Amino acid sequence: xxFDKVLEVCSTTGTGPYSLGGAPAGSSYRALRTKCGDGKPGxxxxxxxxxxxxxxxxxxxxxGAPDTLTRTYVDSSTGALINWQASDAGYYITSxxxxxxxxxxxxxxxxxxxxxxxxxGFRWIDWTAGVASRLIDKLYNGTKxxxxxxxxxxxxxxxxxxxxxxxxxxxxxxxxxTDDIGKVHLFDVSASSRALTLPLGSSxxxxxxxxxxxxxxxxxxxxVTPNVADKVDGGAAxxxxxxxxxxxxxxxxxGAKSQWRTSYSPASPINGYIFGLxxxxxxxxxxxxxxxxxGKCADATGVLMMSLAAGTIDFTTNGANGLDTGSLANNxxxxxxxxxxxxxxxxxxxxTSLTPTLPxxxxxxxxxxxxxxxxxxxxxxxxxxxxxxxxxAAPIIDVNGGTLNSTNTQVALSVPSGLNVEAxxxxxxxxxxxxxxxxxxxxxxxxTSLSTGTTGWNMSAVSGVSGNGVAGRFRxxxxxxxxxxxxxxxxxxxxxxYTNGWIDRRDRDA
Numbered sequence: 001x002x003f004d005k006v007l008e009v010c011s012t013t014g015t016g017p018y019s020l021g022g023a024p025a026g027s028s029y030r031a032l033r034t035k036c037g038d039g040k041p042g043x044x045x046x047x048x049x050x051x052x053x054x055x056x057x058x059x060x061x062x063x064g065a066p067d068t069l070t071r072t073y074v075d076s077s078t079g080a081l082i083n084w085q086a087s088d089a090g091y092y093i094t095s096x097x098x099x100x101x102x103x104x105x106x107x108x109x110x111x112x113x114x115x116x117x118x119x120x121g122f123r124w125i126d127w128t129a130g131v132a133s134r135l136i137d138k139l140y141n142g143t144k145x146x147x148x149x150x151x152x153x154x155x156x157x158x159x160x161x162x163x164x165x166x167x168x169x170x171x172x173x174x175x176x177x178t179d180d181i182g183k184v185h186l187f188d189v190s191a192s193s194r195a196l197t198l199p200l201g202s203s204x205x206x207x208x209x210x211x212x213x214x215x216x217x218x219x220x221x222x223x224v225t226p227n228v229a230d231k232v233d234g235g236a237a238x239x240x241x242x243x244x245x246x247x248x249x250x251x252x253x254x255g256a257k258s259q260w261r262t263s264y265s266p267a268s269p270i271n272g273y274i275f276g277l278x279x280x281x282x283x284x285x286x287x288x289x290x291x292x293x294x295g296k297c298a299d300a301t302g303v304l305m306m307s308l309a310a311g312t313i314d315f316t317t318n319g320a321n322g323l324d325t326g327s328l329a330n331n332x333x334x335x336x337x338x339x340x341x342x343x344x345x346x347x348x349x350x351x352t353s354l355t356p357t358l359p360x361x362x363x364x365x366x367x368x369x370x371x372x373x374x375x376x377x378x379x380x381x382x383x384x385x386x387x388x389x390x391x392x393a394a395p396i397i398d399v400n401g402g403t404l405n406s407t408n409t410q411v412a413l414s415v416p417s418g419l420n421v422e423a424x425x426x427x428x429x430x431x432x433x434x435x436x437x438x439x440x441x442x443x444x445x446x447x448t449s450l451s452t453g454t455t456g457w458n459m460s461a462v463s464g465v466s467g468n469g470v471a472g473r474f475r476x477x478x479x480x481x482x483x484x485x486x487x488x489x490x491x492x493x494x495x496x497x498y499t500n501g502w503i504d505r506r507d508r509d510a
Contacts, residue, residue, distance in 0.1 A: 003035040003042060003095040010046065011089035015081040018046065018059070018069040018093060031067070032095070038063040041119065043074075045096040048088050055082045056096070058119055069093065074117045110135070114145055123148075164211065169194070176210065178203065183210050189245040190216030193344060195223045198251065198260060201230045206255035214245030219294065219309045221245050221344055224262065231259040242344025244307055269298035269305040272508035277308065279336060279369045279384050281392075287378035288315045288328065290336060290371060292348050297338055299364040300507060306340045306364060313348045315379065320347035324356045328377040333370055333416045333482075340364035354418055367507045370416035380414075382501070388424075390501035395426065401494035408487045415502040417482040422503040425484075428471040428496040440485050441477040475503065 007029035009021040023029040036042055040061055047054040055076040059069035073081050084091070109124040110131075118124065120142035125135050130153075137149040137158075149160040164184050171188040173195040181204075187194040196212050214222045221244040228238040235241065241262065243249050249264040276295020283291075294310040313321055313336065315328050320339065328334075329352075337349040339362045349356065349365070358365060369389065372380045381392035396414040415423045420443060427439060476484045 003032065006030050006032050006035050007092055007094040008032055009090055010093050011086075011091075013084050013086055013088075015071070015083050017071060020067045020069065020093065022066075024092075029094075032061055032069075032093075033063060033067055035095075036061045042095055044069065044093055046082065046091060046093045048091040053077050053082055053084075053088065053091070057081070058117075072119075114138070114140055173197065178208070180210050181208055184248070185210065185212040185222075187212065187214045187222050187245075188216050189214035189220035189222065191220070193220040193223050193242060195225045195240075196251075197225045198227065198230065200227045201253050201255075201258060201260065204253050207252060209250055209252035211248060211250050212243070213248040214243070217245045217309075219244070219307045219346075221247075222249075223343060224251065224260070226260055233262055233264075234259065240343045244344070266305065269302060271298060271302035272510065273298040273305070274366070274368070274506060274508065277338060277368050279371065279382075279389075281379060281381055282312055286381065289313065290315070290350070290379060292336070292338075292368065297366045297368070299340065299366050300510065301364075304340070304364055306338055306346055306366065307344075308338055308340075308346045308348070311348050313350050315350060320349060320359045320362070322350070324349060324351040324353070328373055328379070330373060330375050330377050332373050332377075333418055334373070334379075335370045335416075335418070336368045337365045338368055352418075369504055369506055370419070370421075372414065372416065387503050387505055388501060389504060390424075391499070395498040395500045397496065398425075398499050399495065399497035401496065404486055404488045404492040404495055406487065406489060408485055410483045410485055411497060412481060412483050413478060413497070414499045415478055415482050416504065418480055420480060421478055421482075422475050423478050423482075423484060424473070424475050424500040424502060426471065426473050426496075426498040426500065428498070429492055430494060430496075438485075438487050439474055439476065441479075443477050443479050444485055473500075478502075 005028070007023060007027070008031055009024055010018050011021060012018045020032065023031050038061065042059055042061065044059050045054060045056055056074040058072040058074060062068045071081060076082055110127040111124055112126070112128045114124060118140050120140060122140045124138055124140070126138055127135050132153045134153060135151040136147055137151070138145040139148050147161045149158060151158045164182060166184045166186060168186045171191060171194070174185060175197040176199055178199060185196060187196070194214065212222050214220065221242045224232055224241040224243065226232050226238060231237055232239065232241045241264070243262070243264045247264065249262050252261050254261045274295070274297040276293050277297055278293045280291050282289035290313045292311050292313065294308060296305060296307045298305055311321060315323050315334070317323065318325055332352060334350045334352060335354055337351070337356070338346065339349045339358055340346045341361050342363060347362070349358070354367070369384065371382065374380050383390050383392050398413050399411055413423050413425065415421050478484055
């Protein structure tokens, strides 16, 4: 900094900081503190009365008794800081604009290397490559030059250097301030989502922006949390937005519409999409708990995608990650759901209903499959492979030595009820006689008449040699009461049906 009409007398000896003695008595000069603030830098000249010794230096003024000036060498009559003697007492110190200080104002700040006198904060243009080729805009931070932009002679444009300040916030929430402009905040979301609380929108300027990204998980994320008076991306005032981990996004204040804008755009889910989220009996408590693997799925409306970590549903409790209400009952179908909130919170849920009442705050759901209990209210053992749910133990005998005739018979199987699944069964007839049978989906209309030569779904010719019998494996769609249909052209006895499992599309076609 340069100051007009300031001059002080000094009698400091040696090369240390100057102790100032005030303006000369009877002169119109002013003391430095009348123009320069405490702790402020300036460019000064120290010179004896005969002008035989002189020193140009940068100094920082410190108020005191007396006021003092630090000394950073620029130039002098000796080529170094002047070693003032007692005989020099009464020399003057004043603020001066030497040539090197004025030339940038008149001719610009272009150099092939940073000037030796440059101080922290000095901005200069590196024109080593030539004015017609490239000019590099640099800022000296006291240690090194930082490129802040460059002018390219061809095609004649100035391009700011795209630098950002990355800050790792770790596994903790963070409240942003106006000092965070341009920063990139990193959050460890391995264990859970982390909140990024935004400053009040009216306290920042138009276009205030920063970036954020969560790492360590794609299930948890960064919860963008505005002031209760502010909106994010057109949402309700105070409503949060969760951005899954692994996605870098920007946050910017839109002063025209008085709301925060983010660059995050949730991927539009494919209707019916489901990946992972495989069900299995819990290894420690298989009778009352079901484990669910991590995965993603579209919600039942096909509007939003839910990402879920692996979890366990405890059927002995009620609420999120448990039953909706009541307790496990005998011989009952339970539907398993992924559920979620608009802020990205997710959980698992079970219910006897396909349209359960969700826990408070949860608005999203997607059925992941269905499980059955036995006569002791224990969850039956099963293995899920994709859409196929197979009995872990021996198949269940749903018909043991039954009789068929020309009356269409509905047979209930040990598969989920309340919806249609594709049952996987073994049919065995161990009697004799001539004729045909028809085993057909429970959703079909009843067939009331069969005769030799009739064709159709799942026909099985019956051996005419007594005692030989027939057997076959079938997959048939059940009705919502878990039933299929059977009919024959003659009395058939005995027959058996073994249920191996079922195929459940898990609302992929809903």
